[in-house]
Amino acid sequence: MKTLVWVEHDGKAVKDATLAVVTAASKLGEVHLLVAGSSVDGVAKDAAQIAGVGKVHVADNAAFGHNLPENIAPLVAELMASHDAFLAPATTTGKNIAPRVAALLDVMQISEILSVEGEKSFTRPIYAGNAIATVESSDAKLVLTVRGTAFEKAATSGGSGTIEAVSAGGDAGISSFVGAEIAKQDRPELTSAKIIVSGGRALGSSEKYQEVIVPLADKLGAALGASRAAVDAGYVPNDYQVGQTGKIVAPQVYFAIGISGAIQHLAGMKDSKTIVAINKDEDAPIFQVADFGLVADLFSAVPELTGKI
Amino acid sequence: MKILVPVKRVLDYNVKPRVKSDGTGVDLANVKMSMNPFDEIGVEEAIRLREKGVATEIIAVSVGPAKATETLRTALAMGADRAILVQTDDAVEPLAIAKILKGIADAEQPGLVILGKQAIDDDNNQTGQMLAALTGWAQGTFASAVNVDGDSVNVTREVDGGLETVKLKLPAIVTTDLRLNEPRYASLPNIMKAKSKPLDTKTPADYGVDTAPRVKVVKVSEPPVRSAGVKVADVDELVAKLKAMGVHS
Numbered sequence: 311m312k313t314l315v316w317v318e319h320d321g322k323a324v325k326d327a328t329l330a331v332v333t334a335a336s337k338l339g340e341v342h343l344l345v346a347g348s349s350v351d352g353v354a355k356d357a358a359q360i361a362g363v364g365k366v367h368v369a370d371n372a373a374f375g376h377n378l379p380e381n382i383a384p385l386v387a388e389l390m391a392s393h394d395a396f397l398a399p400a401t402t403t404g405k406n407i408a409p410r411v412a413a414l415l416d417v418m419q420i421s422e423i424l425s426v427e428g429e430k431s432f433t434r435p436i437y438a439g440n441a442i443a444t445v446e447s448s449d450a451k452l453v454l455t456v457r458g459t460a461f462e463k464a465a466t467s468g469g470s471g472t473i474e475a476v477s478a479g480g481d482a483g484i485s486s487f488v489g490a491e492i493a494k495q496d497r498p499e500l501t502s503a504k505i506i507v508s509g510g511r512a513l514g515s516s517e518k519y520q521e522v523i524v525p526l527a528d529k530l531g532a533a534l535g536a537s538r539a540a541v542d543a544g545y546v547p548n549d550y551q552v553g554q555t556g557k558i559v560a561p562q563v564y565f566a567i568g569i570s571g572a573i574q575h576l577a578g579m580k581d582s583k584t585i586v587a588i589n590k591d592e593d594a595p596i597f598q599v600a601d602f603g604l605v606a607d608l609f610s611a612v613p614e615l616t617g618k619i
Numbered sequence: 620m621k622i623l624v625p626v627k628r629v630l631d632y633n634v635k636p637r638v639k640s641d642g643t644g645v646d647l648a649n650v651k652m653s654m655n656p657f658d659e660i661g662v663e664e665a666i667r668l669r670e671k672g673v674a675t676e677i678i679a680v681s682v683g684p685a686k687a688t689e690t691l692r693t694a695l696a697m698g699a700d701r702a703i704l705v706q707t708d709d710a711v712e713p714l715a716i717a718k719i720l721k722g723i724a725d726a727e728q729p730g731l732v733i734l735g736k737q738a739i740d741d742d743n744n745q746t747g748q749m750l751a752a753l754t755g756w757a758q759g760t761f762a763s764a765v766n767v768d769g770d771s772v773n774v775t776r777e778v779d780g781g782l783e784t785v786k787l788k789l790p791a792i793v794t795t796d797l798r799l800n801e802p803r804y805a806s807l808p809n810i811m812k813a814k815s816k817p818l819d820t821k822t823p824a825d826y827g828v829d830t831a832p833r834v835k836v837v838k839v840s841e842p843p844v845r846s847a848g849v850k851v852a853d854v855d856e857l858v859a860k861l862k863a864m865g866v867h868s
């Protein structure tokens with residue numbers, strides 16, 4: 311089977327999420343990549359180094375600069391004439407583009423696969439991760455999005471892909487990029503961090519989040535996360551949110567601080583290797599999934615913890 | 620302009636789903652069902668656009684069993700003007716739903732279609748994007764702000780790392796994210812009024828759509844259960860546990 315993997319990048323570097331997709335694709339067959347964007351020579355060269363990669367299709371066109379699905383999806387659909395499967399990371403970019411490609415190809419997409427069970431058989435989570443479905447496609451071509459935390463990342467070196475320019479596609483003329491506000495973070499990215507320190511509503515304010523959660527994260531070199539309640543209350547920006555509607559993470563250690571553990575939150579973090587919960591309510595559902603639970607007032611326990619590690 | 624708002628009847632988000640012991644699916648017998656939360660946000664946004672004078676008519680649509688009528692009545696009670704139920708007892712996949720919605724869009728010629736970004740049962744996150752592909756319209760997914768300006772709409776999107784704004788030519792497809800708005804509750808008088816609002820019943824065949832599934836569900840199983848953890852007595856014990864795992868700087 312020939313697969314085509316969507317390379318997510320920021321114009322400078324290949325994003326980590328892509329590497330897990332390459333691993334998933336390699337379980338299906340030959341791995342080809344698509345690097346689309348504006349002035350992406352550097353990205354294409356890096357992509358060709360990824361272990362196990364065959365051909366790297368490079369579509370360099372200003373119309374592909376901001377990942378607009380109206381422009382990208384027809385390009386992918388055209389390349390799919392010579393591929394059997396299209397795989398994209400289950401990031402906001404992948405989720406935006408892949409279903410548009412699937413409908414253009416008249417196939418059903420299989421979203422957020424967790425494993426490859428056979429040539430056309432996969433597992434995926436449903437009901438906020440409360441059930442795992444094993445599904446089998448009967449379509450001629452596959453369109454898949456891949457949950458990054460479910461697959462090992464392919465090595466970024468050792469590959470020797472051949473770069474080939476694609477001239478297809480252009481501006482569909484129905485959408486344009488206006489601007490972006492990207493939250494500045496000088497710490498590991500949430501979805502690839504080894505340690506995550508997450509705060510919930512019990513913090514009570516943005517100041518307390520800064521005062522209690524941030525120093526612990528700094529000490530551990532951890533990424534910062536939050537529950538939806540903390541995001542809705544305005545303690546932190548939206549992109550900190552871990553859960554069914556936010557980011558799905560699976561770090562080595564996840565600290566849930568002042569988070570009760572609603573099913574929507576658990577959906578985003580219950581595959582973490584070790585979960586540490588600090589909550590003053592000993593009946594909080596988070597303790598049912600926590601490896602280490604501490605029933606204590608977070609405002610005294612967390613600073614004490616920060617001081618002692 | 621007309622706004623089309625697809626809504627889905629799903630297991631209520633507060634109910635913990637139980638996997639059937641025979642592995643055929645999740646037990647939906649005698650459990651509370653509600654409108655998918657992201658769809659409520661879609662209905663609310665459509666109503667707000669009418670309150671701003673942008674929308675002239677709001678049509679709620681659902682594809683599903685006869686009981687989905689309740690979900691449509693909820694949309695009507697919130698403020699939708701009329702409803703269309705495309706009735707079927709089959710489980711319909713996003714691609715077939717998108718084809719049915721394309722049929723309705725062809726007939727109704729809406730200026731905007733506002734869907735939820737995903738349904739909380741299948742967690743697919745596909746229907747809006749697929750409808751956009753089939754209609755050839757632009758898509759503004761994961762919207763946290765929607766501003767119609769003449770013949771285009773500016774959609775602010777929640778993306779990994781922050782926000783992004785795109786400008787889309789109308790007609791367009793928008794899918795809602797949680798932060799777009801806070802949906803209103805239907806008042807009792809409005810619930811009563813909703814009972815007399817028009818509700819058309821159609822079938823997938825009326826739109827020439829074959830709903831046969833492309834993806835077969837082989838089995839549904841419980842996720843792996845985490846082994847029971849321990850409660851530590853104090854911070855010192857927690858620190859000792861963390862150090863034993865090698866978590867310290």
